[in-house]
Amino acid sequence: MDTLHARRGPVINRVLLMAGIAAVVIYVVGDILSALLYDGYSYLDQAISELSAFGSPVRPLMVTVILIHDVLELAFGVGVLRVSGRRSLSWVGGLSIAISVTGIPTHTVWAMSSRGMEGIQRHGRAVSGIVQLSAEWSSA
Numbered sequence: 001m002d003t004l005h006a007r008r009g010p011v012i013n014r015v016l017l018m019a020g021i022a023a024v025v026i027y028v029v030g031d032i033l034s035a036l037l038y039d040g041y042s043y044l045d046q047a048i049s050e051l052s053a054f055g056s057p058v059r060p061l062m063v064t065v066i067l068i069h070d071v072l073e074l075a076f077g078v079g080v081l082r083v084s085g086r087r088s089l090s091w092v093g094g095l096s097i098a099i100s101v102t103g104i105p106t107h108t109v110w111a112m113s114s115r116g117m118e119g120i121q122r123h124g125r126a127v128s129g130i131v132q133l134s135a136e137w138s139s140a
Contacts, residue, residue, distance in 0.1 A: 016079025020096075023072035030065025034058040053112045066107045073100040 034051045035041050038058045041051070052062040073096055080093030 013079055013083050016075050016082065019072040019079065020076030023069045023076060026065060026072065027069045030062060030069070034062045034065070037061065047112075049112050052107050055113055059111075063107055063111075066103065070100040070103045073103075 031048065031051065035043065038051060038056065050056060051058055052066060053059065056062070077093045077096030077100065080096060081090060082093075084090045084093060
């Protein structure tokens with residue numbers, strides 16, 4: 001049994017670290033695909049965050065891509081923490097985890113509005129999301 005655990009550790013670490021590569025690939029492919037599907041989208045004239053903005057025709061796709069990316073980046077951060085023997089490398093794992101955890105609400109609840117949408121709609125949705133989360137937390 002101990003030999004099985006000894007062999008699993010390096011395999012798990014390798015899978016967690018490979019999640020970092022997968023995260024990059026998923027994000028790049030999702031970004032390119034979303035830009036191609038967004039009629040009139042221009043990398044030169046629009047911010048990349050407009051792909052996941054409220055009102056964007058590709059928002060469901062891009063939010064899904066971002067959530068998958070964030071989960072993979074979280075796994076990568078855990079992998080870095082597991083294999084890092086030096087403090088100088090540990091901060092990379094911690095930073096990766098922090099970025100992935102903050103990315104989830106940033107692109108789902110507090111996303112920007114697409115061009116042409118009034119700012120009040122964007123802020124109304126953000127406030128609505130905060131109120132909903134607060135209600136869920138207080139009832140738990």
